[in-house]
Amino acid sequence: MSPVPCRILSVKQELQDTYTLEIESPRDDWSFLPGQYTMLYAFGIGEVPISISGDPSDPTKIVQTIRAVGAVTDALVGLKQGDFVGVRGPFGTDWDTSVAEGRDVLIIAGGVGLAPLRPVVFDVLNHRDRYANVTLMYGSRSPGELLFASQISEWRGRFDLEVLVTVDHGDDAWRGPVGVVTSLIGRSSFDGETALAYVCGPEVMMRFTIQALERKGLTNDRLYVSMERNMKCGIGLCGHCQLERFFVCKDGPVMTCAQMAESCWIREV
């Protein structure tokens, strides 16, 4: 499982510290499922797990959105078009969209958590007739920190997707909702008895979101979350990401709350 050197096709700055890299596919038969991640290697510096944020129907390139928070991610976002990055993967479980067919779908993201969920939005919209009502709820810190803002505007223009966006702190120009993402749940109409939710964001945000969805009737087998742990090998060997009986890199990152049971309340060790 050595990293395959892949050329960077483009680099786009999304936010002050967040960039989207388009990377050439490591092989002709490369594909991924929404929710999976790759291990990206900044040569000579280190390797990190990064969720894929692109459209799963386009296997010609890998789209990854990276927030610079440390030495490796700093190096990755500093790369330029034409530079090379090492790629392993894709790894991990996916947001299983097949189980959502015929149901109302809630896609709930907080902050950079929208990146791992964007492939779900693409996938659901690519097969829109398979689902009932689809709602994207997105919470961000401030209007200036809304990820994929132009894409969100584009999605708002669709009649088959409800898009609700809130910020924790507004500014003078912001005319939209102010409050945490859980406050959007009451504003969307969905059938809590059958709906399915995909949730990604900081774990504390996911825990509160889960509770709010449970109050609306969603059972834990219909609540999907993406866990974030210290993933190193990507194949369940090294044990760095162990969470009780799970290796998050292999058994996750996407799991249902039914699978997780009490594990989602365990703090990172």
Place this chain on the structure above:
Amino acid sequence: MSEVFDVVRDQPFFAGMTEEQIRAVAETARLVSFDEGGVIFVEGGPARRAYLILDGDVALSLRTQEHGAKTIQTLHRGDFVGWSWMYPPYRWSFDANVQSEVTAVQFDGPQLKKISLADPELGYELLKRFTEVIVTRMQALRIQLLDVYSTFR
């Protein structure tokens, strides 16, 4: 009166209350509307009313010398606005500004307290509902205070 009763009865907030209880609550209420850009109440003003938003958006804001008016939270259809009428000193803690035209049920706070005292069972039902709103908002504010997105990768 019957129109207000019908509207109040249909609100999820009052689900589970008896028709008699809802009628008593509706007797303290009237339908109101506010134009976009209007003001429902201002910080420090006497708090005698509560509002259940039927349509539109309300921004709760605080004014500081350093930052001017800062929106703390927005409220929308189905949300309750204002519970300062419940506790002394009965003054609003925020400004409530109309973001987009609002229609609402306006309740008379002192009247709600009066019917709650007269019928403790009704009072308990109301208090349960208001407490849930307050707890939910408090939890939301706690998450806001954590500033969770600032360190998330």
